Amino acid sequence: MSTVRRADAPALTALLHDLAGLLTDTVDSGASVGFLASFDHAEATAWWRERxxxxxxxxxxxxxxxxxxxxxxxxxxxxxxxxxxxxxxELVKLMVSPTVRGKGVGRVLLTTAERAAAGLGITLLHLDTETDSPAERLYRGAGWTPAGVIPDFAENPAGVLRPATVYFKRLGAVPAGG
Structure with missing residues (x-):
């Protein structure tokens, strides 16, 4: 089973090559995470470096x-x-290597992020994901609430416009007026 750790800036820098590989593998497998199929390792490394x-x-x-x-x-x-x-x-860029999908890594990452957000005083998380994707099933199964569908929201890696479902999840006490 995978272990999960928070990556500070130096750790992120040290992992640039591996994270870029994960990102390109994710896009190559058809997951819609904001990039088109022509996306390469150098571009993925540059994207992570900007983070x-x-x-x-x-x-x-x-x-x-x-x-x-x-x-x-x-x-x-x-x-x-x-x-x-x-x-x-906003919960962003949940990615799981195609070689370990279906083994609970996505659920562990999601739970880790939710708990950490609550620890930071965040009471509401939101995200968008491609409608009818495996990721959408993960979020629904983890108790996220769909807020609506936006048609033609983004291109999938193949360049086809796809709808996205917006989700939210309350993590704790609702702020005054909420």
């Missing part, structure tokens, strides 16, 4: 799952930059 500053600034939290020294998954929480939204965050 390091946000992690160092405390605006992004990243967890990495590893098994036998190999990165098997990741998930992040992006904090908003507006004063009126300090109670919420």
């Amino acid at each position: 390091v500053a946000a992690v160092a600034a405390g605006r992004l939290f990243v967890w990495v799952a590893e098994e036998d020294g190999r990165v098997t998954g990741t998930v992040s929480i992006a904090l908003p930059d507006k004063p009126n939204s300090r109670h919420r965050a």
